[in-house]
Every structure is written in C-alpha cells, then in structure tokens.
Amino acid sequence: MADTGEQFEASASAFGYLFQFAKALHICIEQWMSGDMAWNVAVEAADDIEIHQGAGDRRLIQLKQRAEGVRMTDLSEDLWKTLRIWAEAAKADRIVLAETRLFLLTTAEIPEGSAAFYLPPRGSQHRDEERALHLLREARKASKATKGPLPKCFEAFDNLDQGDRPLQSPLMSRIEILSGTPDINEVRNALQGLAAFAVGHEAAQAFLARLEGWFYNRVIEQMQTPGGRPVTGSEFDEMLSDLQRQFRYDSLPIDPDISDMSFDPSQAVDQQFVRQLGLIGVGSERIELAVRDYVRAFTQRSRWSGENLLRAGELGKYERKLVEEWRSRFAEMAEELGPEVTEEEKKKEARRIYRWVDLEARFPIRSGCDESFVTKGSYHMLADELKVGWHPDYSARLIALLEPARTR
Template sequence: MRFIEAIKGQGGRMTTSIASGSSAFGAGDSALGYLYQIRVALLTALRRIDTSSDDGFSVYLETLDDVVFESIGTPLELFQLKHHTNSLANLTDASPDIWKSLRIWIEGRASGAIASGDRLILMTTHGVASGSIASRLLAASRDEAGALSAMRITAQTSTNSTNIPAYTLFLAMPEKEQAALVSSIVIAPGASNIEQVGHDIRHEIRFTVRRDHVESFLSRLEGWWLTASLRHLIAGSKFPIRSVDLQAQMDDIREQLVSALPVDNDILDHVVDMTAYENEIFVHQAKLVGINDRRVLAAVRDYYRAFEQRSRWVRESLVMVGDLDKYEQKLCEEWDLIFQRALDDIGRELAEVEQEQMAKRIYEWVETSCFPIHKNVDNPSISRGSLHMLANDLRVGWHPHFMSKLQHLLESRTQAA
C-alpha cells in the first residue's frame, strides 16, 4: 500500500462557493464544505462496497485531495469536491474550480505524491456548457485533444488573476506531460448538493434494513462515519477509514435493529451535568440512602442514559409506549419483592439505623441487578436508569419511609406543573 503524505498549503483543502454577492468565504461556508466532503465520501464508499475486491478499499480525507480512494493493486482515485449553492451555473474555461484543481494535481505530480496513473476527478454541483473544457473531459464522449487545446489558449489569454499560478504551472509543463495530465482528468458535473447527498445515501441503504428501520439505520451510520472521519482527520489522515470497518458497522447496526435495540454511543459517552438534576426526586431518594457523591453522580448518569435512549427508541418507533409500560410494570414487581422481603427480614418497626441499612441493601440491588428491556439489550444503565425514573415518580423507593419523606416534593412538582 502506497503511503499517502498530506500536501499542505495549497493542496487538499476543499473550497466552497456561496453565491452571495462579493462576500468572502465565511466560517459557515467552510464548515458546509467539510460536511459535504465527509458525506460524499460516505456515499461513494457505500456505492463501492458491493463491487470492491476481497481486500476492500481505504478512504483518506484531506491528503492528496479532498477525498482519496485506494484499492490494493489499482491506481488511486483523487476527488476534488466543489459545492455551490447556485447549482444552475456552469463551469467556464477560466473557472477557478478547474484551475485550482489543476494546480493541486500539477504540484502533486511534480513532487511524486500523485502517480501518473492516478485518476483525477473534479466533482462539482455546477453544470457544464457545450463545447467547454469541462464538457470535453466527462467520463464518456471525451475530446482530450480539444480540451488540451482550449486549456492552452485559456492559460495564455485569460485575465483571471486568481488562476495565474495555475496558468504558469500548466504552461511550464512539457506538452507530453500536459497531455498525460489531461488524460487522467474526469469532470463530474451536476453532482448532488449536501442535502441531496443525504437523500442519495438513504436511497443507497434502502434495502439494507426493513423500511421502518431505514431512518434509525441511517442516523447511526452517518453518526459513526462522522466520528470515524473526525478521528481520521485529528490523526493527520495517516490511518484510513477502511471499507471492512464500514461494512462491519453496517452489519452491527442492522443486527441491533433486527434482534435487539441499539444503545447509542453518543448517549453512553455524554458527560452529565450534576447541577441540572440536584432537585430531582430520584436524587433525593439516593441521598436518603446515605451513599457518597460519586454513587449519586452514577445514578444521575444512568437516569440520563435511560431517559434519552428510551425517548429515542420511541421517536424512531423501535419500541411502543405500551412496551415501556410493561417493562416498568415488571421493574415495579421486582422491586416490590425485594422491598417487602427486606421489611420482613428486619421488621415493620425499624430504628433509624435499621432503616438506613435496609435502604442500602435495596440500593445495592438497584446497582447490581440488570433487567433487559429487550432481548440482547443487557446494558445495565438502561435497567438502573429506568428504576431511577420510577423513583423520580415515587413509584418505587429505597428507604422504608421514602413516600412520607418525599411526598412533599412530588406535591410541589404537581403544583408547579
């Protein structure tokens, strides 16, 4: 595998044009461009999975070009991506989109980073006019000689100051190298914009899962791809995103949706702010037990995870409200057995110290038990957090006198509502 070194400075940076008068590119435009780059990379990868060799392929971002695809034993495919909000415009012969891309490719070939056999692809949301340079370098019906002649004329006669560095580099190349460069270039006009790419991805995965699971599958796949892309970029784009990892992630998400319920990493990884929950009843329930602050924080974390994950399942129609009602009924029944058994063991007339001991025993049961909400969903946070959700409504409790001690909190909440 040929190691890919990043070209700094002029090369590899995606540009985004926004048709808004004479304003310069803004931070929002750049962010949109990078998101477009990441989305196009995912779409292209999905389209190649079924046709790739047994060895698969690798995807690089921000190295020799915006997006680079590498398969073992084949030339690289380098993509320059140009996203424009005005998709009705056409590429002109002096378009900076063309000549900035040429400059990157010429410098890459001169340094040896881009091999002569590598395929150079300019993908743009703009169209092409008949007879233009771009129209002569499409994937089909090519006129490389005509394109080369027009490029030489443009480089010699154009007054576009932005393109002068590219014009200079191109004209300095020997004619044979100019011809070889042009033969490697493919223009892909009329590409989907960032919103349309999302629809294209959805279309690509439509048969991967059941129709009612498509949105759930898509949101998790794009979330994983975005995280993988960010890690790839943070690491300096040295380690690729591999097609085998993409395929494995697709298989894992599909399996979760078919045989279980997905427990999402963004929810598990979320850092909870304790101060937002200090007045919640379930926190007061935990504090009645006399546990330390770290265990109280763990209760808040589990409450957040269960509440957010269950809400997401309902929004995505992965579970019905009735299913959650049955699950909560099961938890209440299991809690009642433990609670009543503890009362019987200690007695109904408890001293304060015995009451606290009972509460600690029951709370230990909360922390160590796990009641799956669905087959193959055994993350204990969902079980613990669901019990804390019930404790927040005083449907269950840990202290033998939790109801009388905390009833005023429930009443004040009801009045506030």
C-alpha cells in the same frame, strides 16, 4: 463582525466541506456494498476525496457544486483551479499518473465541444484527450487574465511541459470529468435511501444521524493529523455492521455521547430518587453513580422516544416489569421485618434491595439492548416518581418531607 463578502466565503467553504463529507460517506457505503473491503477513503488529503483500492489503483476526486445553469467553459475557474492542483502534484511527483485516476465531479453543465466535453469517463465515444488538450492550450493563449486565480493556474499548466519529461498529455489521459453530479441534497437523499435499505424506513433517519456523526468525527480526526489515517474498508464494515445490529428488531442503539455522560450530583439533591438513597444511608460516591445512571437512562430513553424508535406502549410495559420485579422483593422484606423492628434494621434490609438493583437487576428493554445503565437508571426514574422505593416507609417519609414545602 465579518463583512458580507467574508461571510459568504466562510459559508461557501463550510458548505463545501459538508458536500465533501456527504459524498465521501456515500462512496464508502457504495464500496461497502460491493463486498470488497480492501479500500480506504480520505478527505482533504491529496484531494477533496482520495480513494485507494488495491495496488496501483488510486483515485483523486475534485467536487464542484454550482448553481443551476452554470457552465464549465474552457476558461472556467473551476476547471483551471482543478488542473492546477493536479499539475503541481504531478510535477512534484506527489502523484504517479500511471497509477492514478483523476476525477472532476461537477454539478455545472458542460457545453458540447468544450475541453471538458472531450474528457468524459473512459469508454465514452466522444472521449478525445488530444482535442481536449488542444482546446485548453488555445483557451490559455486567448486569455487576457492578469489577476485572480487563472494566471497561477496557467503557470502550473505550462510548467508541465518544461524539462525533459512532458506531462500535459499524460495528465489529460488520467482525467475524467462528469457533469450532472448529484448536489449535496441529492447525495443526502441517496444516503437516506441506503439507510432505509439497511434498517427500514422508520429507523432510517436515526440510523443515518449516528452513521454521519461517527463518520464526520472520524474524518475530522483524519484531517487534523498530518498524514492522518484514512477510513478503511474493514473499519467501516465493523462500524456499519455494529450499527445495523443496534437497529435490529430485538435491539436499540446505545449512543456513545450518552453512555459517556456525567452529571454534577449536587444539582440533583432535591430529586426524590436521591432523597430515597439518603433515607437508607447510601454513601456519596454511590449516590454520584446513581445520578449518572439516572441522567444517562433519562437522556437515552428521551432520544429513543424523540426518534420514534420505541414501539407503542413499550416503555410502559418495560416499567411495569421493573416494578413487578421490585414489588416481590419489597413485599418479602416487609414480611421478614415484621411489626417490631428498629430503624437500623429497616435501613439494612432496604440497602439489600438497593444492592440488588445496583449490582444484579439486569432487565433489558429488548433482548439485544443490555446496557446496565438503562435498567439501573430506569429504576431511579421510577424511584423519582415514588413508584418504587428502598426504605420500608419510603412513601410516607418522602411525602412528609414535601408537606412543609407545599404549605409555604
């Protein structure tokens, strides 16, 4: 088991990634709301967050979340470690300073008169790049650090002015430091507010959970691939617009993790809907498909209910419609068969009704939510409760099967 120090470092690292993901998503939404889709965002590529918006507009962002009361002094490790990252990238020509803006967003306080104080966003009255550079040089000279991260940071900073191309001043001209940056809780609250704006307060949490799930998986995919493809504006627009459509008044979300679910049919052999299919001689492959639809519908409906996405009485109304549509066909079958009928004829007609459920019956719970497994799986849920059936004598047959188990 890891010691306390290792656990703390692992937790801090994980927390840092969550902060990056949340902030990157927030940036994507803000970019999307601007109406211009000619942008892309990457996480942990050239920096914590990297944004491209048109030719010659590249932004690299470093995020630092610190406890309340922490100050970013001229010898702050957060400041110098960030400078090292940018200095090494500039020296190695991994970034073109003339085309790149460098942002350090920190929750720490910035003391007045410090180097970071003189590097606020462009246009600020007290921005003074020369003064900031002077203070950094003085702090570097005054430091007695021989261990820890600072010596390597100083070395990278010194190397900027080695050779015939001094880069310390050009680097200062590209840096913008913002204090009072919202922390992860504030960012998530902002995301919740934007989600409420997109789909309403009642559905906001469910909407945001799906958007975050897609975005985080997409970013992990980008991070795991060398030179991974960033999230593009057009891709984000397509995803967000589709998700909004799923949360309209006339629709409900169909979740990919549920629509891709499979289930071992052997674990459902004792369920009534499976027994119902066995009564009419449905083959094993179609029973397997029926179990799949049952599991998907049951899980999706449970998630809708758990997230309060369904209106009062909506499931009951939907099931009544399914039962009514089934009842007319079941009654017609009983009339067609008459009193004198063989078992094989009963099964044949019963399979015809089940074929209607399997291949034709498509009754969306809402007009914009027409995924077939919802209808088919809901019928299997009703069959499991013996509210519908396929064999003309399904109720009596299944009750008879259950009697021995009840009397044991």
